[in-house]
Amino acid sequence: MAGTRTLQQTYGAPVLSIQGITKVFDGLVALAGVSVEVYEGEILGIIGPNGAGKTTLFNVITGIFPPTEGQIEFCDQVITGLSAHRITNMGIARTFQNIRLFRQMTVLENVLLGRHGQGSTGMLGAILKLPRVRREESRLRREARSYLDMIGLADKAEALAASLTTGQQRLLEIARALATEPRVILLDEAAAGLNTKETESLAEFIRRLPAQLSTTVGLIEHDMRLVMDVSDRVVVIDRGQKIAEGRPIEIQRNPVVIAAYLGEDFGKGEESRIRAGKAPRP
DSSP states (O other), rough: TTTTOHHHHHHOOOEEEEEEEEEEEEEEEEEEEEEEEEETOEEEEEEEETTTHHHHHHHHTSSSSSEEEEEEETTTEEOOOHHHHHHHTTTTTOOOOSOOTTTTBHHHHHHHHHGGGOOOOHHHHHTTTTTTHHHHHHHHHHHHHHHHHHOOGGGGTTTTTTGHHHHHHHHHHHHHHHHTOSSSSEESSTTTTOOOHHHHHHHHHHHHHHHHHHHEEEOSSSSSHHHHHSEEEEEEEETTEEEEEEEEEHTTOOOHHHHIIHHHHHHHHHHHHHHHOOOOOO
């Protein structure tokens, strides 16, 4: 929260409400009663050790896995058990830890796949190539290029996705997800494979998303500098359970989080950054 204001007073109503989510795979408990409120317009970082259940949580939210127990509401609608396709169409987009692009399609074509839901062309119109259809195709291509421009890949529009570096492929996946015009975007280790300059550019881009595109952001990330710098709040998951939640500075000083994940050296390093005037978001 900010000062004495509640989270709802600061951000408005929760856009995504995760209530008591448990996920069990063949007797293995991947998530155990995780509850999180995600508020409209915020950037929520999600951190924790490998295997903590972070990606499983994203998979449950986006309909890839049904929860064993619990309920998820999006914009006051229960989405528990809905298909991944329907959840995407409702306004939740995501990227993946393992990049999922159409590698033999061009960069622009990959983003156009994200725009297909914004068109109105039927099969007959597409076959006949009517003037209205051609105008719509032109509009969708312009819009797709605008997303590439946002992420810094406009000059790669006609290149094959397979020709991009790993970092560029991750950026392309973000552009494709944003092309669906999501109300919430879930980024799963978006900085993996990016160099220092690319990571800094990504951080600036993520910070702009709530204001520029009215998009709420959920961010799983192992780059602690990135997640602490861009997040309004941070949730920590360990062994399938939520062990802490708060502002970045609170998480950095939380002894439970330090013991489970961050380590003493991280806390000392962040205190040095604070004294040097390079504090993360409060």
